[in-house]
Amino acid sequence: MKRKITLKQIAKELDVSISTVSKALRNSAEISEDTKQKVQAFAKLYNYRPNNIALSLKNRKTNTIGIIIPEIVHHFFSKVIQGVETVANKRGYNVIIGLSNESFSKEVINMEMLANGSIDGFILSISKETLLMQDYHHFNETMSQGMPIVMFDRVANEIQCDKVIVDDFKSAKKAVTKLIENGCKSIAIITTKDYINVGRLRTQGYLEALENNKMPLTSSLILKIDDSLDMEHNLAALENEIEQLFKDNKTIDGVFAVNELYALSAMKVARKLNIKIPEDLQVIGFTDGVLSKHSTPSLTTVSQHGKLMGEKAAELLIDKLEDQTETEEETFSTVVIETELVERETTI
Amino acid sequence: MKRKITLKQIAKELDVSISTVSKALRNSAEISEDTKQKVQAFAKLYNYRPNNIALSLKNRKTNTIGIIIPEIVHHFFSKVIQGVETVANKRGYNVIIGLSNESFSKEVINMEMLANGSIDGFILSISKETLLMQDYHHFNETMSQGMPIVMFDRVANEIQCDKVIVDDFKSAKKAVTKLIENGCKSIAIITTKDYINVGRLRTQGYLEALENNKMPLTSSLILKIDDSLDMEHNLAALENEIEQLFKDNKTIDGVFAVNELYALSAMKVARKLNIKIPEDLQVIGFTDGVLSKHSTPSLTTVSQHGKLMGEKAAELLIDKLEDQTETEEETFSTVVIETELVERETTI
DNA sequence: TTGTACGCGTTATCAA
DNA sequence: TTGATAACGCGTACAA
Numbered sequence: 268m269k270r271k272i273t274l275k276q277i278a279k280e281l282d283v284s285i286s287t288v289s290k291a292l293r294n295s296a297e298i299s300e301d302t303k304q305k306v307q308a309f310a311k312l313y314n315y316r317p318n319n320i321a322l323s324l325k326n327r328k329t330n331t332i333g334i335i336i337p338e339i340v341h342h343f344f345s346k347v348i349q350g351v352e353t354v355a356n357k358r359g360y361n362v363i364i365g366l367s368n369e370s371f372s373k374e375v376i377n378m379e380m381l382a383n384g385s386i387d388g389f390i391l392s393i394s395k396e397t398l399l400m401q402d403y404h405h406f407n408e409t410m411s412q413g414m415p416i417v418m419f420d421r422v423a424n425e426i427q428c429d430k431v432i433v434d435d436f437k438s439a440k441k442a443v444t445k446l447i448e449n450g451c452k453s454i455a456i457i458t459t460k461d462y463i464n465v466g467r468l469r470t471q472g473y474l475e476a477l478e479n480n481k482m483p484l485t486s487s488l489i490l491k492i493d494d495s496l497d498m499e500h501n502l503a504a505l506e507n508e509i510e511q512l513f514k515d516n517k518t519i520d521g522v523f524a525v526n527e528l529y530a531l532s533a534m535k536v537a538r539k540l541n542i543k544i545p546e547d548l549q550v551i552g553f554t555d556g557v558l559s560k561h562s563t564p565s566l567t568t569v570s571q572h573g574k575l576m577g578e579k580a581a582e583l584l585i586d587k588l589e590d591q592t593e594t595e596e597e598t599f600s601t602v603v604i605e606t607e608l609v610e611r612e613t614t615i
Numbered sequence: 616m617k618r619k620i621t622l623k624q625i626a627k628e629l630d631v632s633i634s635t636v637s638k639a640l641r642n643s644a645e646i647s648e649d650t651k652q653k654v655q656a657f658a659k660l661y662n663y664r665p666n667n668i669a670l671s672l673k674n675r676k677t678n679t680i681g682i683i684i685p686e687i688v689h690h691f692f693s694k695v696i697q698g699v700e701t702v703a704n705k706r707g708y709n710v711i712i713g714l715s716n717e718s719f720s721k722e723v724i725n726m727e728m729l730a731n732g733s734i735d736g737f738i739l740s741i742s743k744e745t746l747l748m749q750d751y752h753h754f755n756e757t758m759s760q761g762m763p764i765v766m767f768d769r770v771a772n773e774i775q776c777d778k779v780i781v782d783d784f785k786s787a788k789k790a791v792t793k794l795i796e797n798g799c800k801s802i803a804i805i806t807t808k809d810y811i812n813v814g815r816l817r818t819q820g821y822l823e824a825l826e827n828n829k830m831p832l833t834s835s836l837i838l839k840i841d842d843s844l845d846m847e848h849n850l851a852a853l854e855n856e857i858e859q860l861f862k863d864n865k866t867i868d869g870v871f872a873v874n875e876l877y878a879l880s881a882m883k884v885a886r887k888l889n890i891k892i893p894e895d896l897q898v899i900g901f902t903d904g905v906l907s908k909h910s911t912p913s914l915t916t917v918s919q920h921g922k923l924m925g926e927k928a929a930e931l932l933i934d935k936l937e938d939q940t941e942t943e944e945e946t947f948s949t950v951v952i953e954t955e956l957v958e959r960e961t962t963i
Numbered sequence: 964t965t966g967t968a969c970g971c972g973t974t975a976t977c978a979a
Numbered sequence: 980t981t982g983a984t985a986a987c988g989c990g991t992a993c994a995a
Contacts, residue, residue, distance in 0.1 A: 271731070271760050273972060284982045289974060299980060314756070318732040320677065321972035323668045324987050331711070331733075339696050345688045352687070352714050356725075361733065363679070363711040366700050377704075383619070384666040384988090385679075385709065408662075412619050531909050538911075561879050563886075563911040621988060632966045637990060647964060669988035672971050732972085 272313045281309060323384075331361045332584060333386035335377055337369045337394045337421075342527075342556040343573045344392070347419060350577020351390055358585050360387075371396040375405045387588050388415040390580045393423060395494075399462045401425075417584045419576050421465060429583045430601040431576050435465045438569045438606040439472025440479075442551045443523050445608060447480050449549055449615050451521030455488040455512060457529040466491075469525045469553060487516055492529065502532065509536045520548055527554035530566055534613070550613040564612030572604050579604065620661045629657060671732075679709045680932060681734035683725055685717045685742045685769075690875075690904040691921045692740070695767060698925020699738055706933050708735075719744040723753045735936050736763040738928045741771060743842075747810045749773075765932045767924050769813060777931045778949040779924050783813045786917045786954040787820025788827075790899045791871050793956060795828050797897055797963050799869030803836040803860060805877040814839075817873045817901060835864055840877065850880065857884045868896055875902035878914055882961070898961040912960030920952050927952065 274292075278285045283302065291298045291306035292315070298306075323329040332355050336344045348364070355362050363386060365377035374394045381389070389409065397403070398421065406426050410416055419431040446454050456473045459466030470489065477484055490512050492505065509532055513519060524530035530552030534544060542548045544564055552559055552568045559566035579602050622640075626633045631650065639646045639654035640663070646654075671677040680703050684692045696712070703710050711734060713725035722742045729737070737757065745751070746769065754774050758764055767779040794802050804821045807814030818837065825832055838860045840853065857880055861867060872878035878900030882892060890896045892912055900907055900916045907914035927950050 269759060269761075274974095275972075285972090286974080286983075287981055290981090293974090297980065302980080316727065316731045317974095318672075318972050319728075320668060320671045320732040321987090322974085324666075324672050324971090324989095325973050325975095327987070329668065339700070340690065340693045342688065345693050348687050348712070349714070352712070361711055361713070361728065363709055364696070364700070365709070366697070379664070380709065383664045384668040411617065413617075558905060558909050561906050562909065622990095623988070633988090634967080634990075635965060638965090641990085645964065650964085665990095666988055669971090670990090672973095672987090673989055675971065 272315050329387050331363055331386045333363050333381040333389045335365045335391035337367050346573030347577035350574035351581045354578045354581035367394040369395045371400055378405055382409055388584045390417045390584055392419050393421045415587045417580045419580045427599055429599050431580045433571050433604050433606050435468035436472040439469035440476045442569050443473045443476035446521040446549055453518040454521035455519050457490045457524040460491050460493055466525055505532050506536055509533050522550045524552045527552050527556040527558050545613050545615050567611045567614040568609050570607045570609050576604050620663050677735050679711055679734045681711050681729040681737050683713045683739035685715050694921030695925035698922035699929045702926045702929035715742040717743040719748055726753055730757050736932045738765045740767050741769045763935045765928045767928045775947055777947050779928045781919050781952050781954045783816035784820040787817035788824045790917050791821045791824035794869040794897055801866040802869035803867050805838045805872040808839050808841055814873055853880050854884055857881050870898045872900045875900050875904040875906050893961050893963050915959045915962040916957050918955045918957050924952050
């Protein structure tokens with residue numbers, strides 16, 4: 268088992284100094300053709316590669332991006348990672364991941380861990396617990412130490428940093444308007460509690476769409492799910508709530524769900540109650556997931572373009588990292604990714 | 616914007632030497648209570664944290680695990696990552712990801728990138744292209760440099776390293792036997808070309824199950840999909856092949872599919888051909904995915920326990936990394952994760 | 964009780 | 980053309 272070879276070892280073997288080796292390998296004009304040849308051949312033979320850690324220490328730059336997300340077993344987030352990774356690799360960066368599991372403390376710990384020199388900057392989506400507590404001190408601290416942050420999807424308006432979002436309000440409005448155009452008279456929304464920003468915005472979009480079309484706002488048609496518990500493992504409870512919604516409002520002929528799981532659950536309940544989709548009930552979800560495409564009937568959705576969000580976030584971050592100009596006032600941008608209504612079989 | 620504070624700066628501020636600060640922070644008995652108090656208070660105030668990179672360089676240990684997978688937008692692989700991350704964090708390690716996108720060259724480049732000091736060891740699943748080419752030199756090179764590798768799921772028997780797998784052969788046999796017990800007389804398999812190890816093993820399990828039950832082996836019932844092309848984006852082609860399979864073999868009353876997508880496609884085709892599931896056709900898939908649970912009817916599957924695989928892989932790797940004993944002959948273990956037949960609605 | 968020196972692997976600067 | 984030295988930030992053996 269031969270350890271990785273270093274400059275020092277090469278120098279010793281060839282009986283020259285370390286700096287000569289270093290220069291020879293970087294093809295410096297200072298070094299004679301002779302020694303260059305000799306050194307380069309030797310280095311190639313032993314497959315020399317500079318040690319990243321040493322370079323990071325010397326350059327005070329790791330060329331690594333830290334990405335903190337609430338969960339990874341989630342189509343949207345893995346799409347985002349894919350996007351980040353694509354751009355990062357193209358521009359010579361690695362990606363290191365930290366999962367918050369929707370927990371505030373894990374988010375903080377993970378960020379501290381990575382902030383101590385391991386990475387150059389963060390790309391992150393805020394955990395539910397953090398949003399609920401509205402405690403954002405760790406973001407400010409990180410940035411005050413000169414480490415840039417790009418937030419995506421679940422962002423905090425209070426924090427000054429680059430952001431990549433979709434226009435949740437407008438997109439929801441568009442989706443609900445679509446339902447109205449398709450003839451729905453009684454449209455329910457299945458959404459999250461308001462502390463989740465995206466949930467709140469989507470609810471507002473729903474309300475505005477109804478209002479603009481002079482449709483009555485019925486509070487019983489608004490189902491706000493408390494998903495502080497993990498609904499993925501509490502499907503029965505979710506379905507019960509939805510079933511109750513249907514039973515309390517027999518007129519429902521349209522459902523707008525703010526995520527894939529809610530949409531699918533609504534479809535499942537509808538099937539159970541013998542409600543035909545899309546004839547008697549039209550459904551639109553808000554998601555970038557795979558379930559929509561493969562469900563029966565396949566689900567019409569507002570697509571968020573997760574991969575594109577990841578790419579944009581990575582571009583923003585790396586641009587900032589490599590921006591030399593020392594401006595007085597730092598400027599932050601918010602990129603809004605256009606959503607797309609993908610029409611499938613749950614709408615007519 | 617205050618940069619992260621270092622020992623040097625603290626030393627300067629307090630007018631003591633760097634090593635005094637270092638010792639004081641580690642609560643060394645060498646240092647007087649007085650100075651300790653002073654230093655610790657100051658460090659706390661400025662939120663001092665040792666620089667990971669410097670520590671890595673000094674200790675020649677990064678406490679970071681590299682994970683290389685073919686794709687991340689895939690339920691099984693994200694489950695594995697989740698498992699790795701859980702164990703890694705618990706034991707004080709970070710996780711850095713590299714995606715091969717099923718490409719040999721990206722796999723090699725990514726590994727080289729990370730192997731140059733960024734990480735202590737690899738957890739990986741081999742890309743399709745690498746399996747096809749059977750070029751495993753990069754694995755051997757990495758290990759010969761003293762960097763351990765743990766392979767999971769898609770492993771190479773030729774390579775001596777720790778492995779975490781499921782017993783594909785036995786699991787497939789179990790699944791097909793289940794179909795036979797359920798009364799299926801004509802069972803088709805939808806699998807991959809043989810260069811994918813897991814596909815080959817699952818096919819063998821299928822064959823053995825038939826044989827053990829004295830059922831005829833009909834070659835036309837074996838559909839080997841060439842997924843060198845990305846089937847996810849070529850669903851139509853996949854469905855055509857399956858439709859042909861059904862049309863050529865009208866007797867089919869059971870399908871064993873080696874992954875989720877194949878299983879769902881089979882179900883879709885069956886629906887199109889007005890074949891009732893599970894009355895006329897029973898289906899079992901091999902997967903750990905979400906689609907199975909939410910499909911209609913929900914799919915009976917062989918579950919691979921991806922998260923558990925990740926956890927095991929991480930345990931193996933970290934154990935090896937922290938094993939001090941310098942044994943003559945290195946020993947490698949292969950952990951076999953038990954699969955589980957999750958019975959849902961596509962079997963009676 | 965405190966400080967000096969060294970090494971981890973690299974590169975840049977300056978001296979020979 | 981080559982080599983010695985310093986520096987990145989840390990911890991530790993050893994000297995004061």
